Structures are given as C-alpha cells and as structure tokens.
Amino acid sequence: MSRVVVVKAKDILSQTGEAKQRRLESLYRTGLQTLIQGGNLKECCLSIFDRKDRVGIKINTIGGRKLSTLPDVSLCLANLISEAGLSQENIIVWDRTNRELNQAGYRLNLNHKGIKVFGTDANGVDYERDLISYLNIGSLFSQIQSRYTSSSVSLAILKDHGLAGITASMKNYFGAIHNPNKYHDTNCNPFVAELFDTDLIKKKHRLSVIDALIVQYHRGPSYHSKWADEYEALIFSLDPVAADAVGWKIIEDLRSRNGLISLKEENREPAYLQTAEKMGLGKARLEEIQIIEKAV
Amino acid sequence: MDRRHFFKALGGTALLASPHLKPLLMDLYAFSDESNLSQVEAWYYKKLPDREIECELCPRFCRLGDKERGYCGVRENREGTYYTLVYGKACAIHIDPIEKKPLFHFLPQSNALSLATAGCNVNCKFCQNWEISQVRPEQVRHYDLLPRQIADLAQENHCPVIAYTYTEPVVFFEYMFDTAVETRKKSIRNVVITGGHINPKPLHDLTPVVEAIKIDLKAFSEPFYADYVRGELKPVLEAIKIVHQSQTWLEIVYLVIPSLNDSPEEIKSMCRWLMKEVGPEVPLHFSRFYPMYLVKNLPPTPISTLERARRIALEEGIHYVYIGNVPGHEAENTYCPQCQKMIIQRTGYQIENVKIQKGRCQFCDHPIPGIWT
Numbered sequence: 001m002s003r004v005v006v007v008k009a010k011d012i013l014s015q016t017g018e019a020k021q022r023r024l025e026s027l028y029r030t031g032l033q034t035l036i037q038g039g040n041l042k043e044c045c046l047s048i049f050d051r052k053d054r055v056g057i058k059i060n061t062i063g064g065r066k067l068s069t070l071p072d073v074s075l076c077l078a079n080l081i082s083e084a085g086l087s088q089e090n091i092i093v094w095d096r097t098n099r100e101l102n103q104a105g106y107r108l109n110l111n112h113k114g115i116k117v118f119g120t121d122a123n124g125v126d127y128e129r130d131l132i133s134y135l136n137i138g139s140l141f142s143q144i145q146s147r148y149t150s151s152s153v154s155l156a157i158l159k160d161h162g163l164a165g166i167t168a169s170m171k172n173y174f175g176a177i178h179n180p181n182k183y184h185d186t187n188c189n190p191f192v193a194e195l196f197d198t199d200l201i202k203k204k205h206r207l208s209v210i211d212a213l214i215v216q217y218h219r220g221p222s223y224h225s226k227w228a229d230e231y232e233a234l235i236f237s238l239d240p241v242a243a244d245a246v247g248w249k250i251i252e253d254l255r256s257r258n259g260l261i262s263l264k265e266e267n268r269e270p271a272y273l274q275t276a277e278k279m280g281l282g283k284a285r286l287e288e289i290q291i292i293e294k295a296v
Numbered sequence: 297m298d299r300r301h302f303f304k305a306l307g308g309t310a311l312l313a314s315p316h317l318k319p320l321l322m323d324l325y326a327f328s329d330e331s332n333l334s335q336v337e338a339w340y341y342k343k344l345p346d347r348e349i350e351c352e353l354c355p356r357f358c359r360l361g362d363k364e365r366g367y368c369g370v371r372e373n374r375e376g377t378y379y380t381l382v383y384g385k386a387c388a389i390h391i392d393p394i395e396k397k398p399l400f401h402f403l404p405q406s407n408a409l410s411l412a413t414a415g416c417n418v419n420c421k422f423c424q425n426w427e428i429s430q431v432r433p434e435q436v437r438h439y440d441l442l443p444r445q446i447a448d449l450a451q452e453n454h455c456p457v458i459a460y461t462y463t464e465p466v467v468f469f470e471y472m473f474d475t476a477v478e479t480r481k482k483s484i485r486n487v488v489i490t491g492g493h494i495n496p497k498p499l500h501d502l503t504p505v506v507e508a509i510k511i512d513l514k515a516f517s518e519p520f521y522a523d524y525v526r527g528e529l530k531p532v533l534e535a536i537k538i539v540h541q542s543q544t545w546l547e548i549v550y551l552v553i554p555s556l557n558d559s560p561e562e563i564k565s566m567c568r569w570l571m572k573e574v575g576p577e578v579p580l581h582f583s584r585f586y587p588m589y590l591v592k593n594l595p596p597t598p599i600s601t602l603e604r605a606r607r608i609a610l611e612e613g614i615h616y617v618y619i620g621n622v623p624g625h626e627a628e629n630t631y632c633p634q635c636q637k638m639i640i641q642r643t644g645y646q647i648e649n650v651k652i653q654k655g656r657c658q659f660c661d662h663p664i665p666g667i668w669t
C-alpha cells in the first residue's frame with residue numbers, strides 16, 4: 001500500500017486568491033505528519049531530507065498567476081524545510097523560465113542569501129550539454145535538476161490536461177527538460193513514466209505535494225474559471241504515482257459532479273500512471289493506495 | 297563552457313565559416329531569449345472554443361490550449377491566437393554548394409544561401425542537426441533577418457539560390473514563404489529541404505513560389521516512421537506525389553540505416569512505388585548513415601549496402617540513382633540513361649565536368665531532366 005494524504009483547509013484562499021499563511025502552515029504540518037507518522041514536523045522533514053541536502057522544489061508556473069503554484073504555497077514549504085534544519089541557501093524554488101516565474105507572482109532571488117527562486121534560463125544556469133538517452137527519452141536536463149540539487153520535491157498544480165489527461169506531480173518534471181513538446185503524443189504515455197524513471201529524477205525525487213487549492217478539472221491545462229474548482233486541498237505522498245492517481249480521482253469526481261464525462265470516455269485517461277506502476281515507480285490502482293483525508 | 301556559450305560559439309563559427317558572408321552580418325547578432333521571439337500570427341490553423349486552436353500545417357494537427365506550444369516547439373497558442381515564434385529568426389545561415397543539399401539536377405555548382413530556424417515537427421532518432429532542430433527557439437542563438445534582408449544578403453554574396461534546410465522548413469512556413477516571394481523579385485531561386493511531413497493545402501500553396509523540393513524519405517514502413525521518426529509515412533508519400541504533380545523540381549533522399557531500413561525488400565517496394573507514382577526521372581539518392589543523436593549503437597552504413605540499394609533501384613527502372621556521403625564514389629556522378637556516358641562528374645560537392653547542354657546529353661542528345669540554367 002502507498003499512503004496519500006489529502007488535507008483540506010476550508011476558506012484558505014483569500015478573496016484576492018492568496019493563501020492564508022497560518023492556515024497553510026497548519027495544512028503542511030498536518031499533511032507531512034500524517035504522511036510520515038513519525039513525530040513532529042522537524043522529524044518528518046528530516047526523515048525525508050538530509051540536513052546537507054540541496055533541495056529543489058519544482059513548481060509549475062506555465063498557467064500564469066491564476067493557475068500556477070502560488071508563491072505562498074511553495075515558499076511556505078521551503079521555510080518549513082529550512083526550519084527543520086536545512087540551510088535556506090540550499091533550497092531552490094524553480095521552474096523553466098524567469099518570465100513564467102515572474103508572471104506567476106514570484107520575486108526572483110539569485111543571491112547567495114535566502115531561499116533561491118529562479119528558472120533554468122537565469123544567468124549562469126542552463127540545460128546540460130550532454131543528452132540523456134533512456135528508453136523513449138532523449139533530452140537535455142536543466143542544470144538545476146542535474147547539478148544544483150541533491151533531492152527534489154515536485155510541487156505541481158492539479159489540472160486537467162487536453163493531451164495527458166491530467167497533469168500533476170509526475171508530469172511536472174517535463175519542466176526539467178529542454179524538449180517537453182516532443183513527449184505529448186499518445187497521451188504522454190509512456191513518456192511521463194519514462195522521464196520519471198531516469199536517474200536524474202527518480203534518484204532525487206523525495207516528495208510529491210500536489211497543489212489542489214484550485215483544480216482545473218476540464219479544458220486544462222490553461223485556466224478557465226468556468227471549470228476551476230476551489231478545492232482548497234494539498235495532496236502529500238512519497239509515492240508520485242499514487243499521488244497522481246488520487247489527483248486523477250479528484251478530477252474525475254469534480255467532472256462527474258459537474259456533469260462532464262470521464263477522461264476515459266474522452267479517450268484521454270492518464271495511462272502513463274499504469275505504465276509507471278508497471279515500471280515499479282509506485283501504485284496507480286486506488287485499491288492499493290491508503291488515502292487519508294484530513295481537514296484543518 | 298556552458299550550453300548557451302557553446303551554441304553561441306557554434307553559431308559564430310558557422311557564420312565565420314562562410315567566407316563570402318559580409319562582416320556586416322555580425323552586427324545582426326542577437327542572442328536568443330524569450331523576449332526576442334517573434335509574434336507573427338501563424339497560417340493554417342483554426343480557432344476552437346475556449347481559446348483552443350488546432351494547427352493544420354502538418355499531419356499532427358496539434359490541438360492546443362492557451363499558452364501551449366505545438367510538437368514543433370516554435371508555434372504557440374496565446375489567448376486563442378496561434379503565433380509563429382521564429383519568423384525572421386534564423387539560427388543557422390551558411391553558403392553551401394547546392395550539391396550539399398543534395399540537389400544534383402538543379403543549377404550544378406551554384407551557391408545556396410542556406411538558412412534555418414529552430415524546431416522540427418518530427419523527432420528522428422538519427423537527426424544530424426538535433427542541436428537546432430530539437431530545441432525551442434529561446435534555447436539557441438539566432439540572427440534577426442527579415443525576408444528582404446535575406447534577399448539582399450543572397451544578392452551581395454552572389455548566391456542565385458536560397459535553401460531552407462538544416463532543420464525542418466515546414467515549421468517556419470510563413471518565414472520561408474515570404475522570403476521566397478521576396479527573393480523571387482530579384483530572380484533568386486528557392487529550394488526546400490524537407491522531411492515532407494506537411495499537409496496538402498500548405499504544400500499546394502508553397503510549390504508555386506519555390507523551384508525545387510528535396511524530400512527525405514526516411515524509410516518505406518509505417519513502424520519505422522512511428523518508432524524512429526515519430527511521424528507517419530503516408531503523408532510523406534502524399535507530399536511526394538503533390539510535388540511531382542506541380543511544376544517544382546523534385547529529388548528524393550533515402551538515408552540507409554543498417555538493420556533498420558536497409559532490407560532489399562523494403563528498398564524494392566519503395567522503388568516500385570516511386571516508379572508507379574513519380575516515374576523514372578526523379579533522382580533518388582541513397583545516403584550513408586553515421587551514428588548520431590539517439591542512434592549511436594549502429595555502425596556507419598557499409599558501402600556495399602548502398603551499392604546494393606542502388607542496383608535494386610536501377611533494376612527497377614529508376615534512371616538517376618546516386619550514393620551520398622561517400623566522397624569519390626562513382627555513383628556521385630550522373631550518367632546518361634541512354635548512352636550510359638558520364639555527363640556530370642562530381643567529387644564530393646565539387647563539380648569536375650558537365651556534359652549537358654540545353655538540358656540534353658552532349659553525347660547522344662538524350663533529354664536530362666532538371667533545372668540547368
């Protein structure tokens with residue numbers, strides 16, 4: 001069994017769309033402690049990360065201000081990790097480009113001090129020159145993933161995706177390579193799973209946190225208010241496949257509640273999750289996932 | 297040296313490696329970043345509800361939501377309008393002999409001002425130019441060159457031909473089309489080097505403004521196209537027929553890859569199809585493969601394999617069959633199909649001798665198809 005924790009926090013979003021800090025901290029605390037079941041928050045964090053780790057928090061900012069990982073959400077996690085004993089200087093909140101980060105409301109920080117925030121196109125950063133060739137993957141990896149970090153968190157937005165079915169913690173790593181556009185055929189299957197299975201992802205990935213504060217359950221991955229639900233939850237798991245499988249269930253539930261047919265009926269169920277399970281990356285079947293729901 | 301500087305150096309070398317290009321072009325240097333991409337509305341797409349679009353340029357028919365890019369990586373949906381990001385953004389520009397394309401029946405020994413933008417609508421595992429074809433435009437350096445400037449550049453550098461090549465010109469269709477229209481005003485000819493993965497409508501529109509198209513037929517099997525090209529064979533065959541039926545000169549290249557597309561049966565089937573659909577006069581080049589990109593586990597094609605393929609093609613009745621990437625091979629030369637005499641002697645990209653006058657063999661007066669003047 002894989003454990004997935006879904007923590008809901010009613011009214012966590014302010015009227016301007018920002019997350020309330022105190023409630024967010026409480027949400028993370030509940031989520032991580034329920035997931036790890038190993039004492040206080042600090043102990044939980046240190047069971048996931050080593051004090052000397054350089055942690056990359058890979059967020060998703062392609063959706064602009066309305067449908068990206070909120071700065072409050074990612075920086076809150078970064079702060080909690082640092083309070084557990086990791087140096088702030090060793091924590092990077094990152095995505096593909098500085099432009100997308102800016103548009104999602106992030107203030108870049110490339111300075112030595114503090115939690116760093118920057119994209120792969122920042123000065124002095126780039127994609128690797130050597131191609132990683134693995135199964136159907138042939139890509140250049142962001143140096144942030146390959147060099148700057150020793151462990152990584154996927155902190156993605158939960159969205160419907162016109163091609164992939166859903167996009168969540170696994171597909172988020174498409175933003176760690178130079179050519180994601182080459183991997184959208186056949187519902188992104190097997191590409192999402194195979195990319196995750198590369199050493200640079202699989203051996204560094206420590207934690208999936210899915211931002212389901214607002215869930216785009218139809219016509220994603222871009223924002224459409226008509227089909228965006230204020231779900232007000234974060235999803236936590238050490239199993240990226242299980243985390244995404246639960247995310248998929250949430251999207252299907254929202255679709256059904258709103259009178260939409262299922263992703264399967266639209267011929268775009270996220271089959272890459274089954275592929276990922278076959279590859280041994282985690283559990284895709286809900287009967288093999290322990291889902292714990294909490295509210296704060 | 298990081299990747300960005302590597303490409304910067306690569307681009308600079310490429311530019312300098314073209315001795316005829318005037319230093320003036322150096323002033324046009326501009327490093328690529330997101331803010332320096334073009335935003336020119338793309339052709340061949342339809343708007344769909346909810347700010348979605350469907351691209352109709354190539355057989356992929358990418359259906360994209362807002363802020364998403366097509367498979368090619370160079371066309372993006374912004375708020376329901378589809379844009380090309382590479383209009384006027386040449387990431388490679390060289391002066392090449394036309395024989396390098398290869399086009400062997402088209403203005404021999406002429407210089408072609410050859411250009412490309414980033415991007416490609418397939419992903420061949422054996423791509424020779426993946427550093428520019430399989431990247432997004434913001435990941436390579438480019439030169440800001442509008443169609444009029446390219447026409448001037450070609451004229452200043454005594455290039456009677458512009459070649460759209462190196463990556464996949466289909467993905468920079470609008471830029472290619474406008475450049476062709478602009479350069480034709482100066483009597484400059486235009487040639488397209490393509491994988492032929494394009495829909496009939498844009499191809500029909502393109503043929504009247506270009507003089508020659510070389511199509512890379514990468515295999516004669518759908519499974520190969522699915523596995524090694526990430527595309528489809530059928531639309532490429534359709535493209536070959538469309539070009540042949542137009543007034544545009546056509547040549548075909550088949551890269552022979554050991555164990556993947558080199559079987560005599562496949563070569564024979566392909567030649568029979570060519571004979572049936574385009575006849576014996578369309579030149580066919582069998583090129584030698586060298587390990588590249590994602591196919592590094594295979595050896596270079598044995599020359600005997602290329603010779604076998606050539607024999608099969610000749611036996612099937614194709615008149616002009618060449619072997620490429622093997623400098624000095626006798627099958628680089630053109631032989632008259634009637635008197636069998638050598639009528640163009642080549643060594644690599646160098647023309648040693650031409651025995652064609654007014655499109656006819658000088659020895660027996662047999663008409664030799666092509667564009668010779």
